[in-house]
Amino acid sequence: MTEKNPRTLLYLDGVSVSFDGFKALNSLSFVVEPGELRAIIGPNGAGKTTMMDIITGKTRPDEGEVFFKGDIDLTKRDEAEIAQLGIGRKFQKPTVFENHTVWDNLELALNRGRGVFATLFYRLTGEDKRRIEEILATVRLTARRDDLAAGLSHGQKQWLEIGMLLAQEPELLLVDEPVAGMTDAETAETAILLKDIAKTRSVVVVEHDMGFIRDLGVKVTCLAEGSVLAEGSIDFVSNDPKVIENYLGR
């Protein structure tokens, strides 16, 4: 049982969910503190995606507690409400608007909460522009601001989408396999970028790339068969015989 602290940003305890009798999550407990960057590793089918689905309200747990910012019960909220509460999710595949410029993608993301009609007549304030400039710098796309998103590399599209999520000012950002398909240079830059982002919010990143996880240099949680197998520094986790047997040694 995990001790619940009112300052804890995300708190999962004893979370289980089954699909057709198969336990995808099995009494999972997981805690993220404000401003924390956490890496999640684990074999295929370990429950990493299902855990993200539970946090974002896509899947309901059969059992267990899921709280955000101390006392907000996420199991009672739907996906839209959870996004509104400040939980952003980056899926594996980038879904940027290819035929719009980098700047316009960020402007659209900034306007997302305003509704279609309001957006049509909305003019960016100086503050909005300053915010977009800041996001461009964070996601390393200042020099590409006027280029169509279609012309970006795969890695840059991933960064743009992270920028679009930042426009929503999430307190918790969930990022699923961001470096899959990236070049080595982009992968190294993504580790720096996520560390920058985690200076102002919490980030949970799922990845299989162990070099990238090592670059992050943060606490790692290894999931297997729907629960936590090991948790701690990368050296601690990667030397755990259970982790070697279930994941690294495969």
Ligand SMILES: Nc1ncnc2c1ncn2[C@@H]1O[C@H](COP(=O)(O)OP(=O)(O)OP(=O)(O)O)[C@@H](O)[C@H]1O
């Ligand atoms: N909606 C669903 N219906 C049936 N089974 C599901 C569903 N979602 C997940 N599962 C099963 O639950 C298990 C956990 O899957 P999950 O996608 O969470 O693992 P994962 O750790 O994200 O794996 P990967 O690294 O391959 O993405 C898998 O065996 C999967 O087939």
